[in-house]
Amino acid sequence: MAAASFLLSPRVTLPLRRGSRLLVSCSATSSSSSSDAAGGVGFQGRVGFLGLGIMGAPMASNLIKAGCDITVWNRTKSKCDPLLSLGAKMAPYRFESSPARVASSCDVTFAMLADPESAFEVACGANGAAEGMAAGKGYVDVSTVDDATSKLIGKRITSTGASFLEAPVSGSKKPAEDGLLIFLTAGDESLYKRVAPLLDVMGKSRFYLGDVGNGAAMKLVVNMVMGSMMVSFAEGLLLSEKVGLDSNTVVEVISQGAINAPMFSLKGPSMVKAAYPTAFPLKHQQKDLRLALALAESVSQPIPTAAAANELYKVAKSLGLADHDFSAVIEALKAKVQSSQH
Ligand SMILES: NC(=O)C1=CN([C@@H]2O[C@H](COP(=O)(O)OP(=O)(O)OC[C@H]3O[C@@H](n4cnc5c(N)ncnc54)[C@H](OP(=O)(O)O)[C@@H]3O)[C@@H](O)[C@H]2O)C=CC1
Numbered sequence: 525m526a527a528a529s530f531l532l533s534p535r536v537t538l539p540l541r542r543g544s545r546l547l548v549s550c551s552a553t554s555s556s557s558s559s560d561a562a563g564g565v566g567f568q569g570r571v572g573f574l575g576l577g578i579m580g581a582p583m584a585s586n587l588i589k590a591g592c593d594i595t596v597w598n599r600t601k602s603k604c605d606p607l608l609s610l611g612a613k614m615a616p617y618r619f620e621s622s623p624a625r626v627a628s629s630c631d632v633t634f635a636m637l638a639d640p641e642s643a644f645e646v647a648c649g650a651n652g653a654a655e656g657m658a659a660g661k662g663y664v665d666v667s668t669v670d671d672a673t674s675k676l677i678g679k680r681i682t683s684t685g686a687s688f689l690e691a692p693v694s695g696s697k698k699p700a701e702d703g704l705l706i707f708l709t710a711g712d713e714s715l716y717k718r719v720a721p722l723l724d725v726m727g728k729s730r731f732y733l734g735d736v737g738n739g740a741a742m743k744l745v746v747n748m749v750m751g752s753m754m755v756s757f758a759e760g761l762l763l764s765e766k767v768g769l770d771s772n773t774v775v776e777v778i779s780q781g782a783i784n785a786p787m788f789s790l791k792g793p794s795m796v797k798a799a800y801p802t803a804f805p806l807k808h809q810q811k812d813l814r815l816a817l818a819l820a821e822s823v824s825q826p827i828p829t830a831a832a833a834n835e836l837y838k839v840a841k842s843l844g845l846a847d848h849d850f851s852a853v854i855e856a857l858k859a860k861v862q863s864s865q866h
Pocket residue numbers: 574575576577578579580598599600601603636637638639641642645646666667668669693694695696697803804805808809
């Protein structure tokens with residue numbers, strides 16, 4: 525992909541329209557001819573990718589397809605296989621593969637892990653990425669974590685002389701597959717500019733938000749709203765059913781009005797059929813609400829709607845729905861209706 529080159533103002537990201545996608549692109553510090561030889565996306569160097577779950581696998585896959593030199597690692601090794609088939613590498617074979625090995629063999633390493641605990645472990649634990657970091661290298665954590673965890677990871681990474689950027693994403697499995705994620709970045713601004721061509725392969729837009737913690741906070745605010753919206757939608761679907769309305773018509777009416785959201789049109793029809801194919805696991809939505817509640821608590825901000833939604837996701841987890849899509853939260857409401865009738 526040829527990168528449209530322009531000057532980035534400090535702390536500002538300007539969306540450009542290219543084709544049908546809002547896309548921000550910038551040149552790396554190298555000339556386009558040398559960077560094209562190194563991968564064709566305007567980034568020069570080797571890229572590591574740690575965590576190949578629902579999101580990490582398609583993100584890494586898009587980088588490979590764009591011609592980047594990618595080295596992958598995942599706790600469950602079999603998840604590396606599809607990426608290896610596409611042309612990814614493992615860290616040097618003579619050593620047991622580990623985040624540290626990936627980081628030491630790459631210029632920039634991305635991490636897409638489940639939660640604060642795993643993001644910390646993979647970055648800072650034994651054989652963690654920090655052990656392979658050094659001056660000149662970069663670590664980009666795209667997992668959804670809280671600001672305190674992100675700061676701890678950033679501190680450990682930068683103690684090696686390397687640079688750190690947090691860059692959680694908004695957008696689910698399909699946007700990850702289509703390279704249409706929204707990056708919410710904060711931290712080292714020169715690393716942000718350096719990896720911008722890679723973010724543009726994986727995403728449709730990117731925001732640079734300043735100090736580490738701001739990207740995490742932005743992501744938690746967005747997902748707090750999303751988690752509450754889903755619960756409200758589920759309540760509406762169940763109520764409509766109870767009063768004899770056709771739930772599919774409700775989805776259609778909502779899709780034409782001011783409260784239309786792609787999420788409702790996308791998930792509504794399968795929710796009506798009680799099908800919850802996993803795009804965003806329910807356990808991660810509950811984790812994000814839990815972290816948003818802690819964020820709100822830290823500034824004494826009441827968020828009663830999100831708190832109530834969180835309770836419902838906890839019930840859904842207790843019903844064995846943790847690995848289903850978060851739209852399965854409607855089943856927790858159904859269970860409440862049933863228990864109130866007995
Ligand atoms: N799915 C979505 O729609 C979106 C998710 N996110 C966020 O992105 C992150 C990843 O989400 P997603 O890909 O859906 O999640 P998955 O559950 O599919 O993948 C989680 C990844 O974390 C790894 N992992 C979990 N625990 C550990 C551990 N203790 N040590 C090492 N690796 C570990 C898993 O490895 P293994 O394969 O071995 O289990 C896997 O690679 C989460 O923070 C989520 O909130 C953000 C936007 C959208």
